[in-house]
Amino acid sequence: MDFFELQAFLKLSQKLHFAKAASEVNLSSSALSRLITRLEEETGSVLFDRNNREVSLTQDGIRFAEFASKCLEEKQELLFDFEHRSDEVRGMLHVFASVTACYSIMPPFIRELSEKYPHIQLSIETGDPALAIPAVKEGRAELAVAAIPYENKLEFDTVHVSRSPLVFAASCDGPFTKISGSPQDIVSSVPLILPKAGLARRRFDSWVKSRNVKPVVSAEAEGNEAVMALAALGVGIGLVPKIVLDYGPYKEGFVYHSAGNALGYYDIGFVQKAQVTGSESVRRVRAAVTEILHSLDTL
Structure with missing residues (x-):
């Protein structure tokens, strides 16, 4: 298996739809299906349950998604470290936000982040606001714009915006x-x-x-x-x-x-996990993001 295959697998694990996932990794649906079949043969396990109406991860698929995500994150960290040996804050920040949040809540944050930390790259997933908190819980996003939850306050660091x-x-x-x-x-x-x-x-x-x-x-x-x-x-x-x-x-x-x-x-505001884990680069990105969030004016 290679990094592209892991990336394609993760995209399908997020979208749970072959056509949508294939489009985002520039493959046909049939090519993505063959790629998944190769991964299943190589791992000796069924990673997805598939039928004519839906796609879902098996338990082995969930474990493999965790492995693939960690592998790609470590690759990104290593490449950043090789390419940029400096004190600049660098890394990838995965964000989940609804389309409305992209119009309203996100622009001031992105402007501030881009000005102060231009080497932090953004990967933004848009979707139903109901999926924002699960995206943070599952680790698909480090940061989300969401209705701030009143339950499990100790689990999240939240910044009220509006x-x-x-x-x-x-x-x-x-x-x-x-x-x-x-x-x-x-x-x-x-x-x-x-x-x-x-x-x-x-x-x-x-x-x-x-x-x-x-x-x-x-x-x-x-x-x-x-x-x-x-x-x-x-x-x-x-x-x-x-x-x-x-x-x-x-x-x-x-x-x-x-x-x-x-x-x-x-x-409404920004939500991220209260506990900070990961490499030194990840921790530095988190510190930079938190600094920006607490400097924002409320709407």
Whole structure:
């Protein structure tokens, strides 16, 4: 096996989708499939469970992913050390952020980091905000923009950046621009577009259960941007943090309805593991990142 094969394996372990992973490593789906088969033959183990509908890591695959990740990180560290024998802070920083976070939270951080530490390279994965904390827990990202968790505080180092209420977003061209009544009345009479997972969904489910409310759910989506795309079609009102409407492409074309105090606020910020592990280079990058984070102004 070689480094490219390990990189391709890791990409598939993250995407769990052959076509998407193959595109990112510049292979065809069939070529990626053959590569994985070669790795399985070489390791003498089944690394992925595959069928026509889904791909998942086996237990051996999880162990191999840990090995591959560590191997590639050590390779990167070694190359950096060979190429740059100086006191400059160098290394790779893996970040997970939603598309909205890339519009709103990330720019000041990236500007500061680039100015003070130009030799820190960024690898940014975008996706559903519900996946941000798991990405840090699993080690796929050293840093994430997320709704700051109230549980397991000792596990994470968090930096608060912004606070945003949860609201119901409606398309200006749709039938739900003018609705009235209490939050209970709205969710039981107006079609809703809800996130499939994450803090907003957990709060919503807990709230309707406590109020014995039967919501009208027209659709579920992965991520705030997907919720907004469906809301733009006029099929319902989407539950999102207001920050999604304040930044990026959703400033125009939408109105929002307050959820009152029923669903509370999102405390949004940067999240990283409290415990620092790894090589000296990794520790220096972490120290630099922490310095930048604590110097940021809140939104």
